[in-house]
Amino acid sequence: MEQQDSTNKNKEEMDLIDVIKIVWHWFVLYICKPFVYLFRFGLNRWWQLIIFGILGFAASYMYSEFRPIYQGFVVYQTNTGISSDFITEIDQLSKSSLDNISTKLEIPEKSIVELRSIAPHYVYSVDSLLTSHIIDYYDKYLNKNKKIVINNRFCVEIRMYDKSCFDDWESGFVNYFNKNKFFSDLKKKDIANVKTRIGVLEEEIEKLDSLRQIEYFENSRKNVSITSVGTISTSPETKLLHNDILSLKSELQSNKNRLIYDTDVLSVVVPMQVNKLPYNTWLKTYKVFVFFGVFIGLVLLLLWDNRKKIYNFIVIK
Numbered sequence: 001m002e003q004q005d006s007t008n009k010n011k012e013e014m015d016l017i018d019v020i021k022i023v024w025h026w027f028v029l030y031i032c033k034p035f036v037y038l039f040r041f042g043l044n045r046w047w048q049l050i051i052f053g054i055l056g057f058a059a060s061y062m063y064s065e066f067r068p069i070y071q072g073f074v075v076y077q078t079n080t081g082i083s084s085d086f087i088t089e090i091d092q093l094s095k096s097s098l099d100n101i102s103t104k105l106e107i108p109e110k111s112i113v114e115l116r117s118i119a120p121h122y123v124y125s126v127d128s129l130l131t132s133h134i135i136d137y138y139d140k141y142l143n144k145n146k147k148i149v150i151n152n153r154f155c156v157e158i159r160m161y162d163k164s165c166f167d168d169w170e171s172g173f174v175n176y177f178n179k180n181k182f183f184s185d186l187k188k189k190d191i192a193n194v195k196t197r198i199g200v201l202e203e204e205i206e207k208l209d210s211l212r213q214i215e216y217f218e219n220s221r222k223n224v225s226i227t228s229v230g231t232i233s234t235s236p237e238t239k240l241l242h243n244d245i246l247s248l249k250s251e252l253q254s255n256k257n258r259l260i261y262d263t264d265v266l267s268v269v270v271p272m273q274v275n276k277l278p279y280n281t282w283l284k285t286y287k288v289f290v291f292f293g294v295f296i297g298l299v300l301l302l303l304w305d306n307r308k309k310i311y312n313f314i315v316i317k
Helices: 002-044 046-066 083-094 098-105 169-179 181-208 211-223 236-261 282-305 307-316
Strands: 070-078 115-125 133-135 148-160 266-274
Touching: 002 046, 002 282, 046 282, 070 083, 070 169, 083 098, 083 115, 083 148, 083 169, 083 181, 098 115, 098 169, 148 169, 169 181, 169 266, 181 236, 282 307
Parallel strands: none
Antiparallel strands: 070 148, 070 266, 115 133, 115 148
């Protein structure tokens, strides 16, 4: 019995060794050998590949100079609703025709024809205190818990072929959402709620400032005492009531300010910022162009070097 188990074990070991040999043979045949062949071929044609790399570098420069793309961005604060609603709306708008975008945002024709793309982005914070903001240009933090999305702010990135055509976009989105029925209705409800809240706060403050509260303060004087250092100490109830009044007045002023300053659906937090250098400047794209130049050159040289074999293969087929 033990001899049979030993035989089975040795057989399994032999099978494992055979599998490893097959995998190694496949790796050498289909990966190592082609790689070594391409490496040697590239070394033998290095000067030709350098020429293709130079052509790629020249193409990157010509591309950036011939059709430069400028990048601008503006950060908005929502005065009603949440940022995801605005981002969804802008994303849908960006996929429509240039004529539709021009009509909806009231962008002149001379500017709309220079448009490359529109992309809304979420704004994230790195901590719960919202002290530091990150614009998620590449959806790096989308649906991730590591960052906290700021629900009342978002960024709009605009790419244009002409650097002088960014002027109307900032106000264009503000006007568009002010006229949008869904968002304008939300804003009207929000204003109504703020006005109702102001009335409630004024009523509460008036109650606290009434004669009954004055009588309360008069009665609370009985609890006033002189501390050992000569300061006046009042009862905790008096201090608490005083803090409540200040808190209510602060909230009241905040709501009044909203009616004065937050009249639009959107407010501009960061005005339109346009990068000085083109987005596709050759300093950023030359590596990609050089790589593809060398790659295309390698493919063309391989085809040319094996042209007879390819021709014979096609003819035989």
